[in-house]
Amino acid sequence: MRNRERIVTAAREMLVESGADVPLDEIARRAGVGNATVYRHFPDRTTLVHEVVVFVMGRVADSAERAAEEERDPFAAVRRFTHEAADERIGALCPILAGVFHPDEPCVAAARERLENAVRSLFDRAQSAGRMRPDVAVADLLVALSQLTRPLPGTAxxxxxxxxxxxxxxxxxxxxxxxxxxxxxxxxxxEGLRHPVPLEAARQ
Amino acid sequence: MRNRERIVTAAREMLVESGADVPLDEIARRAGVGNATVYRHFPDRTTLVHEVVVFVMGRVADSAERAAEEERDPFAAVRRFTHEAADERIGALCPILAGVFHPDEPCVAAARERLENAVRSLFDRAQSAGRMRPDVAVADLLVALSQLTRPLPGTAxxxxxxxxxxxxxxxxxxxxxxxxxxxxxxxxxxEGLRHPVPLEAARQ
Amino acid sequence: MRNRERIVTAAREMLVESGADVPLDEIARRAGVGNATVYRHFPDRTTLVHEVVVFVMGRVADSAERAAEEERDPFAAVRRFTHEAADERIGALCPILAGVFHPDEPCVAAARERLENAVRSLFDRAQSAGRMRPDVAVADLLVALSQLTRPLPGTAxxxxxxxxxxxxxxxxxxxxxxxxxxxxxxxxxxEGLRHPVPLEAARQ
Amino acid sequence: MRNRERIVTAAREMLVESGADVPLDEIARRAGVGNATVYRHFPDRTTLVHEVVVFVMGRVADSAERAAEEERDPFAAVRRFTHEAADERIGALCPILAGVFHPDEPCVAAARERLENAVRSLFDRAQSAGRMRPDVAVADLLVALSQLTRPLPGTAxxxxxxxxxxxxxxxxxxxxxxxxxxxxxxxxxxEGLRHPVPLEAARQ
DNA sequence: TATGAATGAGATTTCATTCAT
DNA sequence: CATGAATGAAATCTCATTCAT
Structure with missing residues (x-):
């Protein structure tokens, strides 16, 4: 169905432009369909957002894989991936990464795993080559990246x-x-982000 | 009198824990007062948030000034300030810094200016001493810091x-x-954050 | 008590200027007293409005009596009374005349009776002298007068x-x-205004 | 489609019966729809009231035009129009005529203009024929008529x-x-009603 | 007595979701 | 399948009235 794609595309655009709380009706309007049509394809709002998230994560994973293939220098690959992920507006899915939306959904979990693996291979190569400090993990980059690129509320x-x-x-x-x-x-x-954790105020 | 403080405190806690869109009724409940009591002290939601923001900015500015006084090493002062600001949950006021709430409010503008000045003196010292790269400005740190410590939506x-x-x-x-x-x-x-800017995709 | 008078005066002014739905707090502020003080003198909002109504009705009745005494021509007396009543803003108490507020309150009933009597004597004189058509009653004038001078909603x-x-x-x-x-x-x-009446569409 | 009409009808009835400040929920209940349904058809309360006003003004203008056509005697036409306008409850839109609601809205302005013109032709004819005093204007009748038929507050x-x-x-x-x-x-x-005017106490 | 402060009930408006065509 | 329309629940804010000093 062509409509399904148009809805997801519209949703991605609006989420990215207007933040996570765009009214569903506006997404529908942008997609050029009636609002009820959205519900024909997605049982509820969360599911639609999940779909967008999975889609974006896929593109970001693609980016990681391309960077691994095409970049000679292992840290240059990390840099390239990071900036490309920002351009994909990965920050818009910050809430998901943090488990706000249920990441147990199989599709979400799968997409996340693929992404983690793709980035992990970038990390392994860079760290093995001594081009990246060894005390950081994939999630450190993904979380920081998501937060730094997270869109601000407000329509503009x-x-x-x-x-x-x-x-x-x-x-x-x-x-x-x-x-x-x-x-x-x-x-x-x-995984560690799934549940609240006491603030550990370690420093310097 | 006591109530006003309790409301601001409760508001700060909830904003920090649950993000910028906590229902006002929950803030009231947390403060142990009726919702209308909040409106006795603050004409509207925005004003209350402003108050919290000004309060937090003040504490963060304090922190910057203390760091300037007490830390010998100029970059250690920057580090100390940064971590302390995180503990003050400066990220909760991200939307304000970005002009979502009206930063023209005199109190907000004044608090922001004081904060910028305090951090600027940390920066000047560190950069003059060659302990910090010269191509970054105060706002770079403040924005990145705010984003990185920005609370996620959801009550948890x-x-x-x-x-x-x-x-x-x-x-x-x-x-x-x-x-x-x-x-x-x-x-x-x-200031540059006040209005939308075209995404400049500079890289590596 | 000086306060009681100041409250009634303030209430009259605000009712007349801003219509029947002025917040009680604003009346209190105009009177220069705390809002609770109003409640010390009047059990509820309605009672205060009643008081104002009785006060105004009294002044209007005064006006009718003066007109009866001082005007030679019987219809000139009616004219004078009518315009003076308008200046007293009798229209602001329109709702009362119509029984919206309980006109069974003894004070209100008494004031109304006095007013009716005063105007009736103007009427009797004018009608006896053949200066006024005989098919109208006191209430016709009072009601029409109240409606025509009734203030519009809105603060201004x-x-x-x-x-x-x-x-x-x-x-x-x-x-x-x-x-x-x-x-x-x-x-x-x-009296006839006290209860709903079917619209009788008599004409010409 | 049908609902929109039912809402306008219900709104007209309630405005006419209970005055301009009927809760929107009661209008919705009277129309037999949920409150949000009203908002689907009218962006806000004001817009709905405008719609009613335009509707009533239209019927009143119709009435004026019919009276002009069908009545021989020029002043009989004025009488007929006046009574019919009362039956249409034109008084319920008093606040509008006075500019409380924004009479700059194109539809409202247009409806008002049409009404004024229709009544003006009644006036011109009657005044030319010497059947009506020459020192009154259309607005004199419309305002007095509106005030005299203005509904009282209270649900009854x-x-x-x-x-x-x-x-x-x-x-x-x-x-x-x-x-x-x-x-x-x-x-x-x-037009003169659009802004507050100093009370001119001319008399006799 | 006088008062600032407190509050619950209610009004407007928004939005995810369901229904009927 | 697709959709416009319908809706209840929730959020912000107001105000008559009560409480505590």
Whole structure:
């Protein structure tokens, strides 16, 4: 069905432009279908968002795989992936990564796993080559990346787009070996984000 | 009198835990007062949020000033400030910094200015001493810091607290001179966040 | 108690300026007292409004009595009374006359009776002298007068003040004998306004 | 489709019976629909009221045009129009005429203009024929008519319906030439009602 | 007595979701 | 299949009235 695709596309655009709380009717309008048609394809709003998330995660995973193939330098691959993921607006799915939407959904879980694996291979290569500090994990990058590219609420447009890539560069510079500082706690895991955790105030 | 404080405190807690869209009734319940009592003290929701924002910004500015006084090493001061700001949950006011709530409000503008100035003196010292790369501006840190510590939606609790300080360390490492990469675009300014800007996809 | 008077005065002013739905807090503020003080003097909002009504009715009755004494021509007395009542803003108590607020309250009933009697004597004189058509009753004038001078909702000021006296003149001209038309139904009585009546569409 | 009409009808009835501040929920209940259904058809309360106003004004203008066509005697046409307008409950839109609701809305403005023109032709004919005093304007009648038929607040029912037509007759008698009194001020204009005017206390 | 503060009930409006065609 | 229409639940805000000092 052509409609299903148009809905997902519209949803992605609106989520990215207007934040996570766009009215469903506006998504439908953008897709050029009636609102009830959305419900014919997705049982509820969450499911639609999941679909978008899975779609974006797939494109981001693609990006990671392409970077692994095409970039010679292992850390350059990490940089390229990071910036491309930002352009895919991975930040719009931040809430999902954090388990706000149920990541137990098989499709979501699968997409996440594929993404993690793709990025992990970038990490392994860079860390093995000594091009990246060894005390960080895949989820550290994914979470920080998601937060840094997360759109602001309000209809207009994420005002900080202008600066996102600057901040990613800073983060990446910090990721490139050797480390200047010790990282507190243990490496992040996406699983670890599933449930509330006490704030551990480790420092310097 | 006492109630006003309790409301602000409750509001700060809930904003920090549950994001910027907590129902006002829940803030009231948390404060142990009726919802109308909130409206006795604050003409509308926005005003209450502003109050919280000004309060938090003030504490963060305090933190910056203390760090400037007490830390010998100029970059250590920057690190200390950054982590303390995270603990103050500065990320909860991300939307404000971006102009979603009216930053023209005199109190908000004043608080922001004071904060910027306090952090600027940290920056100047660190950059003059060659301890921080020169191509970053105060707003770069404030925005990245806000985004990285921004709470997730949903009532539960910011799931990624566990990792926030790790990611800040990475960012700080990237901030510490010398730079490994070129930063795209021009340094961020908080003013620049006031209006939508075309996504400039500069890279590596 | 000085306060009681100030409250009634303030209430009269606000009712007249801003219509019947002024918040009680604003009346209190105008009176320069706390809102609870109003409740010390009047058990509820309605009672306060009653008081205002009784006060205004008293002044209007005064006006009728003065007109009876001082005007030679019997219909000139009716004209004078009518315009003076308009200036007292009798229209602001329209709802009362119609029984919306309980006119069984002894004070209200007494004030109304006194007013009716005062105006009745104006009527009797004018009608006996053949200066006023005989098929109208006191309540006809009082009701029409109240409606024509009734303030419009909205905070500002009754926009039609400019024209009120013109319209009263037209009404009075119609009241002056001899009649050009037959009046449908029976003469109005204030009592008759107490309960809903089927719309009788008599004409011409 | 059918619902929209039922809502407008219900709104008209309730506005007419209970005044301009009927809760929207009661209109919805009367129409037999959920409250949100009202919002599907009208973006907000004001828009719905505007619709009713335009509708009623249209019927009243129809009435004026019919009267002009069908009545031989020019002043009989004015009388007929006046009473028919009362039956259409034109008084319920008093607030609009006075600019409380935005009369700049194109539809409202258009409807008002049409009404004024229709009544003006009645006036011109009657005044040219010497059947109506020359010192009154269309707005004088429309405003006085609106006020005299204006519904009282409170859910019950317009208590003074019984007498409305009597009072209109008196007004009309005063309107019929020759004048017994001088009218103070200048003829009313609906435009003149748009903004507060100082109370001019001209008399006799 | 006087008052600032507190509050619950109600009004407007929005939105995810269901229904009827 | 597709859709416009319908709706109840929830969020913001107002105000008459009560409470505590």
């Amino acid at each position: 447009c994420p005002a900080n787009d202008q600066f996102v890539h600057r901040h990613l560069q800073l983060l990446l510079d910090g990721l490139e070996a050797p480390a200047r500082s010790e990282l507190p706690g243990t490496p992040a895991t996406l | 609790c910011p799931a990624n607290d566990q990792f926030v300080h790790r990611h800040l360390q990475l960012l700080l490492d990237g901030l510490e001179a010398p730079a490994r990469s070129e930063l795209p675009g021009t340094p961020a300014t908080l | 000021c009754p926009a039609n003040d400019q024209f009120v006296h013109r319209h009263l003149q037209l009404l009075l001209d119609g009241l002056e004998a001899p009649a050009r038309s037959e009046l449908p139904g029976t003469p109005a009585t204030l | 029912c317009p208590a003074n319906d019984q007498f409305v037509h009597r009072h209109l007759q008196l007004l009309l008698d005063g309107l019929e030439a020759p004048a017994r009194s001088e009218l103070p001020g200048t003829p009313a204009t609906l």
